[in-house]
Amino acid sequence: MIEQVLTVVAVKGDTAFLQAEPKPACAGCNGKCGSQVFSKLFGTDKKRFPYQFSEPVSVGQKVKLALDDSHIVMSSFVVYIWPLLFALVTAVLAQTVFGVGEGLQIGAAFVAGLAGFILAKHRLKRVVHDVKVIKVYPLSLPLSQRDGD
Structure with a gap:
């Protein structure tokens, strides 16, 4: 508490x-x-x-x-980890599956990180x-x- x-x-x-x-x-x-x-x-x-x-x-x-404080720990996990995971997974998939260049990998990772942040923010609105x-x-x-x- x-x-x-x-x-x-x-x-x-x-x-x-x-x-x-x-x-x-x-x-x-x-x-x-x-x-x-x-x-x-x-x-x-x-x-x-x-x-x-x-x-x-x-x-x-x-x-x-x-x-x-259990809500605080879960909320901070969602806010900090989701965007990083989205960005890393997208960068790896963009290179291995689609074979795109480094510039597109960075762009895709940035967009996915932003999407992860938006999803995390949306998820936290429902936390009571x-x-x-x-x-x-x-x-x-x-x-x-x-x-x-």
């Missing part, structure tokens, strides 16, 4: 919009490592996650959600993630409580 604490940023009816706090890649290298460079390049776009709660929540409340609420934190915590658990 992957757990994450999110903050309620908006409420519309029984649907709350949750947002995760951005985590810095690291602080050890003072911004010179690859993780820091990628985070600067792609920005820190904050995504909102809609979730329907059975109990009322308010803006500012913290919520701990859990996601079954099982998100569970672990804990809904109150708005005000006692002073003796240190980490919110």
Whole structure:
């Protein structure tokens, strides 16, 4: 299970919009490592996650959600492996069965890899993630409580 604490940023009816706090890649290298460079390049776009709660929540409340990681592993396998397999198998078939030149092999592999990516994306639209609420934190915590658990 992957757990994450999110903050309620908006409420519309029984649907709350949750947002995760951005985590810095690291602080050890003072911004010179690859993780820091990628985070600067792609920005820190904050995504909102809609979730329907059975109990009322308010803006500012913290919520701990859990996601079954078996879906993540299967999804990453589909997204990364299918395009590669499609491209490799097509390149080999193009050379051995059809006897085409290197340029056409590369073109066929590219088209097949793109087709594998499109099929993987289509397959992942049907995946339903099982998100569970672990804990809904109150708005005000006692002073003796240190980490919110």
